Amino acid sequence: xxxxxxxxxxxxxxxxxxxxxxxxxxxxxxxxxxxxxxxxxxxxxxxxxxxxxxxxxxxxxxxxxxxxxxxxxxxxxxxxxxxxxxxxxxxxxxxxxxxxxxxxxxxxxxxxxxxxxxxxxxxxxx
Amino acid sequence: xxxxxxxxxxxxxxxxxxxxxxxxxxxxxxxxxxxxxxxxxxxxxxxxxxxxxxxxxxxxxxxxxxxxxxxxxxxxxxxxxxxxxxxxxxxxxxxxxxxxxxxxxxxxxxxxxxxxxxxxxxxxxxxxxxxxxxxxxxxxxxxxxxxxxxxxxxxxxxxxxxxxxxxxxxxxxxxxxxxxxxxxxxxxxxxxxxxxxxxxxxxxxxxxxxxxxxxxxxxxxxxxxxxxxxxxxxxxxx
Numbered sequence: 001x002x003x004x005x006x007x008x009x010x011x012x013x014x015x016x017x018x019x020x021x022x023x024x025x026x027x028x029x030x031x032x033x034x035x036x037x038x039x040x041x042x043x044x045x046x047x048x049x050x051x052x053x054x055x056x057x058x059x060x061x062x063x064x065x066x067x068x069x070x071x072x073x074x075x076x077x078x079x080x081x082x083x084x085x086x087x088x089x090x091x092x093x094x095x096x097x098x099x100x101x102x103x104x105x106x107x108x109x110x111x112x113x114x115x116x117x118x119x120x121x122x123x124x125x126x
Numbered sequence: 127x128x129x130x131x132x133x134x135x136x137x138x139x140x141x142x143x144x145x146x147x148x149x150x151x152x153x154x155x156x157x158x159x160x161x162x163x164x165x166x167x168x169x170x171x172x173x174x175x176x177x178x179x180x181x182x183x184x185x186x187x188x189x190x191x192x193x194x195x196x197x198x199x200x201x202x203x204x205x206x207x208x209x210x211x212x213x214x215x216x217x218x219x220x221x222x223x224x225x226x227x228x229x230x231x232x233x234x235x236x237x238x239x240x241x242x243x244x245x246x247x248x249x250x251x252x253x254x255x256x257x258x259x260x261x262x263x264x265x266x267x268x269x270x271x272x273x274x275x276x277x278x279x280x281x282x283x284x285x286x287x288x289x290x291x292x293x294x295x296x297x298x299x300x301x302x303x304x305x306x307x308x309x310x311x312x313x314x315x316x317x318x319x320x321x322x323x324x325x326x327x328x329x330x331x332x333x334x335x336x337x338x339x340x341x342x343x344x345x346x347x348x349x350x351x352x353x354x355x356x357x358x359x360x361x362x363x364x
Contacts (some may be wrong), residue, residue, distance in 0.1 A: 008205045025353040027268035029207035036211035054209035061328035062170045063152045064203040067196035069175035072286040074189035085250025093243035094295045101235025101317030102308045108230035121309040
């Protein structure tokens with residue numbers, strides 16, 4: 001697990017350095033993500049080695065947002081001035097964006113024949 | 127026996143107390159979410175944040191003190207983001223086949239997220255730095271803050287708006303896409319990743335691995351596209 005964690009941190013580190021050195025629009029961890037995908041394609045054994053640790057971290061991805069979420073509460077006075085406008089804008093635009101993204105994806109998937117039967121949600125799932 | 131006030135002042139100085147409290151609040155949030163059979167309104171982040179906010183208020187602790195302990199949890203966001211490479215790698219054949227649908231979903235979701243938010247906010251008389259802070263709210267926090275700084279927004283306000291967007295998106299995605307009868311896990315995951323970044327992705331992983339993988343991709347691609355279109359849309363509507 002320590003080896004896996006060291007490797008994951010190393011990919012993040014290289015990602016951070018590249019992101020800053022090349023002034024990329026992506027943050028370091030996302031650059032690290034791309035590098036790790038490329039590394040796994042070149043050496044599939046790497047994916048097997050990292051998978052248990054990665055799955056453990058991703059299973060609790062929600063946890064890592066909690067400290068920043070508490071920060072929202074600390075900034076509530078800033079939000080209060082434009083509270084209703086910002087709340088309506090966030091709620092309506094998020095609903096619209098999810099719907100637009102999913103419907104556009106689905107429409108083009110049907111048109112280009114890239115429907116994937118194994119990725120369909122069963123009627124009973126929720 | 128030592129004076130309880132001395133014990134408290136000791137605990138209030140170190141990271142142990144608030145690190146423990148953060149993990150405990152999440153354990154409670156996650157247990158409640160499970161007890162509610164992962165119904166989307168029982169969002170574990172939201173429950174944990176409310177518990178901790180009440181605790182901070184009750185003990186008169188400020189956010190800076192809290193964050194000294196919580197920063198260790200916060201730090202793990204980076205390595206967890208890198209780990210999204212694994213489900214992406216595992217789904218690579220699926221991803222290759224879905225290039226065109228992803229492009230369509232990305233452009234539609236990303237443009238609608240920025241333009242609709244700014245139009246609505248402007249309708250409420252919001253302009254200037256607050257409007258600029260709102261523009262990148264669907265992207266992952268570090269990118270959103272970078273974008274906000276570049277277009278004249280307030281980084282701390284952006285961070286708060288990003289979090290609120292993520293929590294709201296994670297809560298509404300399941301009922302919304304059920305109502306729209308979107309059954310494709312790839313489309314469901316991808317759309318919530320584009321509109322509600324990592325918190326949406328965390329929700330997608332709770333429900334389905336394929337949805338989680340596509341959500342991670344949607345989040346990454348939207349970070350790039352929003353960095354390109356946000357300055358342009360703010361210039362147009364600001």
